[in-house]
Amino acid sequence: MIKKILFFLAVLINFVVSAQNSIPYYYHLSKQNGMPTEVVYDVYQDRKGFIWISTEQGLFRYDGKNYQNYALDEQTSKSGSCISEDKYGRIWYSNFDGYLYFIEKGQLKLFKPHIPIGYLKFGLINNSLFTVEEEGVIVYDLMTGKKNKSYPINQKKLNFTHSDGKNFYVFADELLIINEKGKTAVQLPEALKNFRAGIMQNTKNGLLFTSKHESFGYYFKNNTFSKVNFPKEITFVQNTSFDGKENWLCTTDGAFSTNLAQPFFKGYNISTVYKDRNQNYWFATINNGIFLVPNLHVQFFESKNIITSLSAYKNQLLIGTQNEELFLKNIENQNEKLIFKGENKHEIYLLKSFNNSPNIFTSSYGFRILDQNGKLVYQDEAAIKDIAPLDEKNFAFAASGTCGFLSFGKTKTDWQKIFPPQITLGAQNTLINKVRGKSVVFDAENLRLYFATNKGLFVVSKNKTQEILYRGKSVYISRLVQYGSQIFALTQNNKLLQVKDFQIIQPSIFQSLSQNKILNIRMINERLYLNSDNGIFVYDFKTRKQYKKLSYNQDFEFSQITEIGDKVFIGVNRGILSLPLSYQEHQNYPKLILDEVKINGKITSFSSQKSFENDENNLELRYALLNFTPGEKYKVFYKINNGNWHLADENSRKLDFPSLSAGDYQITLKTEDKNAAPIVLNFTIKQVFWKSWIFILFIGGLLIFLINFYYRYQIRKINYTKQLEIDTIRLEKESNSSKLKAFKSQMNPHFFYNALNTLQSYILTNEKKPALTYLSQFSGLTRKILEFTEQDYISLEEEIETLKLYLELEKARFNGDLHYEISTKNIDHLSKIHIPVLLLQPYVENAIKHGLLHSRKEKILNISFELKKDFLCIRIEDNGIGIEKSKIINAQKGNQKPASFATSAQEKRVEILNKMYKNSVSIIIENKENENGVSIGTLVKIQLKPINVL
Numbered sequence: 001m002i003k004k005i006l007f008f009l010a011v012l013i014n015f016v017v018s019a020q021n022s023i024p025y026y027y028h029l030s031k032q033n034g035m036p037t038e039v040v041y042d043v044y045q046d047r048k049g050f051i052w053i054s055t056e057q058g059l060f061r062y063d064g065k066n067y068q069n070y071a072l073d074e075q076t077s078k079s080g081s082c083i084s085e086d087k088y089g090r091i092w093y094s095n096f097d098g099y100l101y102f103i104e105k106g107q108l109k110l111f112k113p114h115i116p117i118g119y120l121k122f123g124l125i126n127n128s129l130f131t132v133e134e135e136g137v138i139v140y141d142l143m144t145g146k147k148n149k150s151y152p153i154n155q156k157k158l159n160f161t162h163s164d165g166k167n168f169y170v171f172a173d174e175l176l177i178i179n180e181k182g183k184t185a186v187q188l189p190e191a192l193k194n195f196r197a198g199i200m201q202n203t204k205n206g207l208l209f210t211s212k213h214e215s216f217g218y219y220f221k222n223n224t225f226s227k228v229n230f231p232k233e234i235t236f237v238q239n240t241s242f243d244g245k246e247n248w249l250c251t252t253d254g255a256f257s258t259n260l261a262q263p264f265f266k267g268y269n270i271s272t273v274y275k276d277r278n279q280n281y282w283f284a285t286i287n288n289g290i291f292l293v294p295n296l297h298v299q300f301f302e303s304k305n306i307i308t309s310l311s312a313y314k315n316q317l318l319i320g321t322q323n324e325e326l327f328l329k330n331i332e333n334q335n336e337k338l339i340f341k342g343e344n345k346h347e348i349y350l351l352k353s354f355n356n357s358p359n360i361f362t363s364s365y366g367f368r369i370l371d372q373n374g375k376l377v378y379q380d381e382a383a384i385k386d387i388a389p390l391d392e393k394n395f396a397f398a399a400s401g402t403c404g405f406l407s408f409g410k411t412k413t414d415w416q417k418i419f420p421p422q423i424t425l426g427a428q429n430t431l432i433n434k435v436r437g438k439s440v441v442f443d444a445e446n447l448r449l450y451f452a453t454n455k456g457l458f459v460v461s462k463n464k465t466q467e468i469l470y471r472g473k474s475v476y477i478s479r480l481v482q483y484g485s486q487i488f489a490l491t492q493n494n495k496l497l498q499v500k501d502f503q504i505i506q507p508s509i510f511q512s513l514s515q516n517k518i519l520n521i522r523m524i525n526e527r528l529y530l531n532s533d534n535g536i537f538v539y540d541f542k543t544r545k546q547y548k549k550l551s552y553n554q555d556f557e558f559s560q561i562t563e564i565g566d567k568v569f570i571g572v573n574r575g576i577l578s579l580p581l582s583y584q585e586h587q588n589y590p591k592l593i594l595d596e597v598k599i600n601g602k603i604t605s606f607s608s609q610k611s612f613e614n615d616e617n618n619l620e621l622r623y624a625l626l627n628f629t630p631g632e633k634y635k636v637f638y639k640i641n642n643g644n645w646h647l648a649d650e651n652s653r654k655l656d657f658p659s660l661s662a663g664d665y666q667i668t669l670k671t672e673d674k675n676a677a678p679i680v681l682n683f684t685i686k687q688v689f690w691k692s693w694i695f696i697l698f699i700g701g702l703l704i705f706l707i708n709f710y711y712r713y714q715i716r717k718i719n720y721t722k723q724l725e726i727d728t729i730r731l732e733k734e735s736n737s738s739k740l741k742a743f744k745s746q747m748n749p750h751f752f753y754n755a756l757n758t759l760q761s762y763i764l765t766n767e768k769k770p771a772l773t774y775l776s777q778f779s780g781l782t783r784k785i786l787e788f789t790e791q792d793y794i795s796l797e798e799e800i801e802t803l804k805l806y807l808e809l810e811k812a813r814f815n816g817d818l819h820y821e822i823s824t825k826n827i828d829h830l831s832k833i834h835i836p837v838l839l840l841q842p843y844v845e846n847a848i849k850h851g852l853l854h855s856r857k858e859k860i861l862n863i864s865f866e867l868k869k870d871f872l873c874i875r876i877e878d879n880g881i882g883i884e885k886s887k888i889i890n891a892q893k894g895n896q897k898p899a900s901f902a903t904s905a906q907e908k909r910v911e912i913l914n915k916m917y918k919n920s921v922s923i924i925i926e927n928k929e930n931e932n933g934v935s936i937g938t939l940v941k942i943q944l945k946p947i948n949v950l
Contacts, residue, residue, distance in 0.1 A: 022262075022299040022300060022301050022334075022578075023264065023265055023266075023299070023300050023302070024264060024265075024281070024291075024293040024295070024296050024297075024298060024299060024300065025293065025294070025295070025298035025299065025300045025550075025553075025556070025577055025579070026283070026291040026292055026293045026300070026555075027291075027292040027294075027553055027555065027629070027630045028289060028290075028291060028292075028555050029289050029290040029291075029292060029630075030288070030289035030290075031289070033554065033630065034067065035067065035289050035290070036055065036057055036060065036067055036069065037055045037056055037057045038285070038287055038288055038289040039055055039056040039057075039079075039286055039287060040053055040054070040055050040271055040272075040284040040285060040286070040289065040290055041054045041055065041056075041079065041080065041081045041271050041272070041284070041286075042054040042080075042081040042082065042083050042093070042271070042272055042284070043083075043272055043274040043282045043284050043290070044083035044084070044085070044091075044274065045274070045276045045277060046085050046089070046091060047085060047089065048089075048591075048593055048626075049277070049591050049593070049626040050062065050063060050593075050624070050626065051063075051064075051276065051282070051628065052083045052091055052093075053067075053284075053290070054079075054080050054081050054083055054093055055078075055079070056078070056079045057069065057078055058070065058071045058075070058078035058079075058080075059071070059078075059080070059083070059091075059093055059101070059103075059108065061091075062628075063593075063624040063625065063626050063627075063653075064590070064625065064626055064627040064628045064629075064630075065625070065627075065653065066653065070103055070107075070108040071108060072101070072108050072109075072110060074110070075095065075099070075101070075110075076095060076097045076099055077095045077096060077097050078095065079095060079096050080093050080094050080095035080096055080101075081093065081094065081096070082094045082121045082122060084122075084124050084163075085124075086102075086124045086129075086142055087124075087126060087127065087142070088142065088143070090102045090103055090104055091103045092111075092122070092124065094116075094119065094121070094122060095119075096119045097116065097118075097119065098116025098117065098118050098119045098120060099111075099114070099116055100114045100116075100122060100129075100131065105603065106596065106603060111129075111140075111145070112145075113140060113145050113146075113147065114131050114133065114138075114140070115133050115134070116131075116133070117132065117133060117134055117155075120132045120158075120160065120161045121160070121161045121162055121163065122161075122163070123161070123162075123163025123167075123168035124142070124163065124165070125163065125165060125166065125167070125168065125179060125180060126180060127141060127142050127143065128140065128141065128142060128148065128180055129141075129142050130163060130168035130178065132153070132158070132161060132170065134155075135150055135152065136150050136151050136152040136153045136155075137150065137151040137153060137168065137170060137176070137178055137183075138150050139151075139178075139180070151176070151178055151183050153170055153172055153176060154172045154173050157172040157173035158170070158171075158172045159171045159172060159195065159196075159198045160197075160198040160199065160200060161200075162200035162201070162207070164202045164207075166179065167179045169200055169207065171188075171195075171198055171200060171209070173188075173193070174186060174187055174188055175187075175188055175220070186220075186223060188225075189218065189225050191218075191227075192209060192218055192225065195209070195210075195211040195214065196211055196212075196213060197211055197212040197213060198210070198211050198212075199211065199212065199237065199239060199240050200240075201240035201241065201242050201247065202242045203219065203242055203247045204242075204245065204247075205219045205221060206219050206220050206221025206222070207219065207220040207221070208220075208228075208240060208242075208247060209225075210230075210237055210240060210249075211237070212236060212237050212238070213236065213237075214237075215229065215230050215232065215234055215235075216228060216229045216230060217230065228258075230249060230256070231256055231263075233253070233263070234249060234251050234253075234256060235251070235252075235253070236251055236252050237249050237250065237251055238250045238251055238252060238269070238270065238271055238286075239270075239271055239272050241272050241273040241274065243273065243274070243275035243281070244275060246258065246259055247259075248273040250270040250271060250272055250273060251269075251270060252269045252270075253266060253267060253268075253269075254266035254267065254268060254270060255270040255273050255283055264283065264293075264296075265283055265285075265291055268283075268285050268288055268291075269285055269286040269287060269288075270283055270284065270285055270286075271284045271285060271286050272284045276628065278586065278588050278628065279294075279295075279586070280292055280293065280294055280628055280629075281293040281294075281296065292628060292630070294551075294585065294629065295579075295583065295585075297579070297580060297583070298550075298577060298578070298579040298583065299577070299578045299579070300556075300572075300575055300576070300577055300578075301334070301575050301576045301577075301578065302574055302575040303319075303574065303575040303576065305319075305321040305322065305323065305325060305327075306321060306322040306323075306573060306574075307319055307320070307321055307322075307559065307560070307571040307572070307573070307575065307576065308320050308321060308322050308347045308348055308349060308559065308560075308571075309348050309349060309350065309351035309362075309559075309560050309571070310351065310559075310560035310561065310562045310569055310570075310571045310576070311351045311352055311353050311360075311560075311562055312353065312562045312563060312564045312569075313328070313353040313360060313372070314353075314372070315331070315564055315565060316328055316329060316330055316331065316564070317329040317331055317562070317564060317569055317576075318351055318353065318360060319336075319571075319576070320347070320348030320349075320351040320362065320364075321347070321348065322347045323341075323345045323347075324341065324342030324343075324344060324345050324346050324347065324348060324364045324365065325338060325340070325341050325342075325348075326338070326339050326340035326341070326348060326351075326360075326362065326370070326374060327339065329576075331564055331565075331567065331569075331578075339370070339372075339373060339374030340362075340370055340374035342364055342365060344364070344365040346364040346365040347364060348362050348363070348364045349363055349364065349385075350362060350363035350364075350367075350384060350385065350386065350387070351560075352387055354389045356389060356391065356392040357389065357392055358371065358372060359371060359377055360372070360374075361387050361395075363383065363384050363385070366379060366380060366381045366382070366383070367379070367380045367381075367382050367383070367384040367397075367399075368380075378408070378427070380427075380428070382397075382399045382400070382401070382402070382428070383399055383400040383401075384397045384398070384399040384437075385398050385399060385400070385437055385438055385439065386398045386437070386438070386439040386440050386479075386480075387406075387440070388440050388441055388442045389442070390405060390413070390415055390442055391411050391412075391413060392411065393407065393408045393409040393410075393411050394406065394407050394408070394411065394413075394415050396440045396442050396449050397437070397440060398437025398438055398439055398440040398451055398452065398453070399437050400436050400437065401433075401434070401435070401436070401437075402428075402430045402432065402433050402434075402435070402437065403430070403431055403432040403435060403437040403440065403451040403453060403458075404419075404421060404428060404429045404430040404431040404432070405419065405421075405429050405431070405449075406427045406428060406429070407427055407429060408427055415429075416429065418447055418462055419431055419449060419460055419462075420463060431449070431451075431460050431465065432451055432453065432458055432460070432465065435451075435453040435454060435455050436453060436454040437451055437452070437453050438452040438453060438454070438477060438478055438479070439451075439452040439477060439478065439479050439480040440452070440480065441480045441481065441482040441487055442482075443482065443485055443487065445484065445485045446461070446485060447461065447462065448460065448461045449461075450480055450487055450499065452476075452477035452478065452479070452480050452489065454476070455467075455474065456468075456469075456474035456475060456476065457470075457474075457475050457476075457477050457489065457499070457504070459499075459502065466502070468499065468502055468503070468504060469504075470497070470504040475489075475491065475497070475504060476491060476492045477489045477490065477491055477492070477497075478490050478491065478492050479520060479521050480499075481521050481522065481523035481528065482523060483523055483526065483528065483541050486498070486500075486541075487499035487500070488507065488521065488523075488528065489504070490518055490520070490521045494517045494518050494519065495518070496510055496513070496518050496521070496530070509539060509544075509546070510530075510539065510546075512546065513530065513532065513537060516532040516533060516534045516537075517532055517533040518530055518531070518532050519531045519532060519533065520559075522560070522561050522562075524561065524562060524563045525563060526540060526541045526542045527539070527540050527541070527563075528541070529549070529561045531558050531559075531561070532552075533552060534551070534552050534632065534633060535548055535549070535550050535551040535552045535553075535585075535632070536548070536549040536550045536558060536561070536570070537549065547584040547585075547587075548584065548585045548587060549568070549579075549583070549584065549585060550570070550577075550579075550585055551585060551629045551630075551632050552630075552632070553630065554630070556572040556573070556574070556577065557572055557573040558570055558571075558572055559571045559572065559573070563581060565581075566580060566581045566582070567579065567580060567581055568580070568581050568583070588627070588629070589634065589671060589672065589673035589675075589676060590625045590626050590627035590632075590634050590671060590673075591625075591626040591627075591676075592623060592624075592625055592626075592636065592669060592670070592671050592676065592678075592679060593623060593624045593625075593626060594621065594622075594623050594669070594679050594681075595622045595623055595624045596620075596621075596622040597619070597620070597621055597622075597681075598619070598620040598621075598622075599612060599616050599618065599619060599620075600615075600616055600617075600618050601618070601620075606681060606683065610682060610683045610684065611683065611684045611686060612683065612684070612685055612686065613685075613686055614662055614685060614686050614687060614688045616685070617658075617659055617660040617661070617662075617685050618656075618657075618658050618659065618660070619656075619657040619658075619660060619667075620654065620655070620656055620657075621654065621655040621656075621657075621667070621669075621681075622653065622654050623636065623653060623654075623655070623669060623679070624653065625653065625671070633650065634671055634672060635647060635648075635650070635671065635672055636648040636650075636669060636670070636671055637669070637670050637671075638655060638667065638668060638669045638670075639667075639668050640657075640665065640666070640667055641665065641666050648669075655667075655669075660685050661685065662685045662686060662687040662688065663684070663685060664682075664683075664684050665681075665682070665683055665684070665685065666680060666681070666682050667680075667681045668680050668681075727915070762774060770812070774809065774812055777805055777808050777809055778809055780805050781802065781805040781806055781809060784798075784801075784802050784805065785802075785838075788802075788837045788838055791837050792836065792837060793834045793835060793836050793837055793947045794834065794835065794837050795830065795831045795832070795833065795834050796824075796827070796830045796831075796833040796834070796835060796865060796872075796946075797830035797831045799835060799839075799840060800822055800824075800830065800865075802838075802841065803822060803840060803841065803844060803863065804822065806841060806844065806845075807820045807844070807861070810848050814852075814859060817858065817859055818848070818852065818859045818861065819858065819859065819860050819861070820860075820861040820862070820863065821860075821861075821862050821863070822863045822864075822865075823862070823863070823864045823865070824864070824865045824866070825864065825865070825866040825867070826866055826867040826868070827865060827866075827867050833867070833872060833946045834946055834947045835872065835944060835946065835947065836909075836913055836921070836944075836947070839906075839909075839921075839942070839944075840863075840874065840876065840942070842906040843876050843906070843923075843940045843942070844861070844863065844876060846938075847861055847876055847878040847880065847938060847940070848861065848878075850880070850883075850886040850890070851878045851880025851881060851882065851886060851937065851938050852878050852879075852880040853880070854880070854881050854885070854886070854889055855879065855880045855881050857879070858879075859878075859879070859880070860878065860879045861876075861877070861878050862875070862876075862877045862878075863875070863876050863877075864877075870945060871943050871944065871945055872943070872944055872945070872946050873941070873942075873943050874941070874942040874943070874944075875939065875940070875941055875942075876939070876940040876942070877928075877937065877938075877939045877940075878937050878938055879928075879936060879937040880937050880938060881935060881937075882927050882928065882929075882935025882936065882937060882938055883925070883927045883935070883938055884927060884935055885935060907923075910923055920944055920945040921942070921943075921944040922942070922943045922944070923940065923941070923942050924940070924941040924942075925938065925939070925940050925941075926938070926939045926940075926941070
């Protein structure tokens with residue numbers, strides 16, 4: 001009895017007699033999801049589609065993912081408002097000190113000509129900039145920055161300014177309307193003259209004048225002012241906005257539309273309301289970031305309880321909570337009452353009602369069936385996970401431990417005959433035992449029950465239970481739903497399958513969702529709801545159309561879904577979403593924009609340059625994917641020339657192409673939107689100089705020339721080599737010939753005749769010993785000369801021995817009147833130094849025959865050998881009559897030859913030796929004279945390089 005009284009009191013306490021306040025369904029842009037600051041003053045969308053946000057930290061550009069800040073070190077302050085775009089695509093804004101800034105080539109710049117007198121809105125009209133300064137309204141040329149015109153105003157009465165893109169309005173002691181043509185003045189109503197902190201805004205009814213401190217305003221149209229009153233709850237107006245259709249009053253207690261009764265985001269300090277081209281509403285706040293609303297008609301009812309289950313019940317909404325509470329909500333007046341509260345505070349995870357039953361089926365701590373007032377009808381400790389009606393009194397169930405059906409009375413169908421139970425205990429009939437049931441559906445057309453369990457998927461038909469395999473293996477299902485005889489299953493790994501004729505197949509109608517992770521499925525009437533990581537999708541079996549209901553929102557975790565009348569209700573972690581049944585989220589594919597192109601780290605304009613030097617080959621492309629629905633994921637693909645498409649990194653928004661080789665390039669970027677034109681970049685990386693056609697032709701010509709030159713060089717080399725061989729053979733012949741001539745000179749008849757005469761005289765005088773000595777010397781000389789005929793060079797030791805033999809024979813002829821001396825200097829080993837054979841003998845012979853023979857004084861011959869560095873120096877010196885007297889004597893005897901036969905042959909031989917040994921022999925013959933110029937002999941100087949003998 002006490003428990004019933006406490007429950008009744010709890011119902012009374014929790015009964016809500018007034019409608020709950022609602023706010024639009026929104027996406028919250030805050031620090032939590034990457035917004036730099038939550039203090040926002042203004043929002044604007046440029047012609048490309050970027051959203052610009054002015055905040056306490058300055059100006060930001062937002063593409064749906066990244067916030068890019070634009071700032072200057074010398075800014076007096078960063079906070080500002082009045083974002084606008086000029087005809088050249090430059091973004092302007094004013095900080096609250098009144099200084100104007102604009103963005104050009106990606107950089108924020110100060111408009112230096114403007115000298116502010118405080119924060120007053122500026123105007124951009126065609127090619128002109130309208131500002132207020134000390135001397136009045138100044139009109140600047142946007143491109144040159146030069147002052148074009150000025151209009152004086154009453155500075156003391158100056159209140160506020162505004163521009164609608166056609167005119168610049170100045171609110172002072174009168175309303176000034178200024179444009180490029182001139183100025184017009186309009187008198188103000190008396191009530192307007194006293195406005196403090198005034199605000200002006202465009203509306204469909206003309207200009208709206210209001211004040212931060214007034215609860216009314218004035219419309220100005222066709223030079224007429226008309227008063228308008230604002231809702232009484234408005235006490236302070238921060239700003240006014242116009243979305244093209246509606247006017248918004250932005251207050252410290254929410255935003256008010258002049259045509260919609262309820263306030264939006266009550267309790268929040270709204271700074272501006274902006275509607276973008278995708279019909280999204282941006283509610284900016286002073287301290288809570290931005291609330292992005294995709295549709296004002298999708299309402300959110302906040303709840304203090306964590307909602308775990310939803311179900312429709314007689315055009316009302318059943319709400320199950322985490323604390324085992326069950327509420328019944330009237331969707332017309334939003335009244336809500338508590339009809340059941342469990343004692344164990346377990347979450348209500350199963351909540352269902354059926355058209356053919358007046359009861360409510362729930363599972364939390366055990367299974368319960370309640371009536372419409374929350375009174376307990378049936379209770380079981382079984383943990384039933386899912387339930388499906390067989391008829392009005394029989395219900396199939398899947399529970400932890402068993403699967404079967406509950407029977408609460410007889411009907412026209414005997415279900416125990418169709419599905420014979422293994423065990424019957426009270427209302428519970430067990431069909432499959434010792435399993436953990438997950439879900440169940442009933443195919444009434446074929447009389448089959450499908451049970452998803454921890455041991456696989458089972459189908460129970462008449463007197464038969466069997467497992468359905470998928471690709472030969474058990475399949476583990478978390479949720480089963482049906483439409484007629486079509487059965488769909490969601491696996492434990494979030495894949496959607498279809499059960500058909502005891503087989504499992506891939507459903508063809510959901511191919512577009514194959515890349516999404518399906519979290520839950522729910523069949524309501526003819527619509528299948530699929531809750532995925534990319535939002536909620538719906539497939540309508542009647543129309544056979546698929547559409548997106550809502551995008552994923554991290555601020556609203558979707559759970560249960562149900563339909564009541566023409567509305568859909570979605571349970572979220574913080575409350576309930578209500579949206580029209582016909583509502584479909586617009587499929588706004590993101591806009592792909594090429595934001596920035598860098599070559600070697602420098603920003604480059606492709607409109608002015610499409611050809612780059614060979615070392616300008618590091619390309620960086622930054623692109624933006626304009627999509628302002630948080631949580632949606634879209635892909636960007638790119639390809640180079642005619643190559644394959646590649647998937648771009650989803651988080652980077654940047655493509656790097658380092659070290660491009662020379663050639664022509666076409667880089668193409670596209671999104672999944674087949675109707676959107678791709679971005680195409682055509683450019684050329686020039687060849688390096690040595691790969692250009694001119695250089696290649698030059699190198700080709702040079703190569704041909706070098707080949708020809710080398711060929712000719714080799715031919716000349718071969719010819720030269722052959723000529724050398726010919727010359728060598730010729731020199732050898734000449735050398736051999738010269739040696740024979742030298743031998744002839746050695747062995748000429750006169751020499752033999754003189755030698756034999758000398759020998760004969762020795763014999764006649766019976767001088768046997770001198771004769772034998774002479775004969776021995778003669779034979780030795782003859783033998784050596786004959787031996788030398790086979791040699792080209794001999795050692796210095798052999799040459800000196802031969803000379804001594806020759807001189808001894810000649811000395812005998814002179815009866816001892818001939819004296820000779822052979823000396824060496826700086827020579828250690830005579831046998832290791834070699835010289836051409838019979839080189840010296842002819843010159844020694846000439847010294848005796850032409851010099852000493854005709855001399856009447858003592859005859860002296862000196863021969864010396866000295867080694868100086870690499871040369872052997874030889875001196876043959878006599879004290880004979882000299883060269884000139886010898887020529888005279890030879891001439892008197894009738895000898896016309898200037899030199900002896902031996903000397904001539906020797907000169908020829910020296911010439912040959914120099915050719916063979918590269919100028920290794922030099923011979924100088926000098927006539928020796930005394931102080932009076934009288935000849936006193938002859939000197940022969942011979943210098944040669946000793947021949948190396950291996």
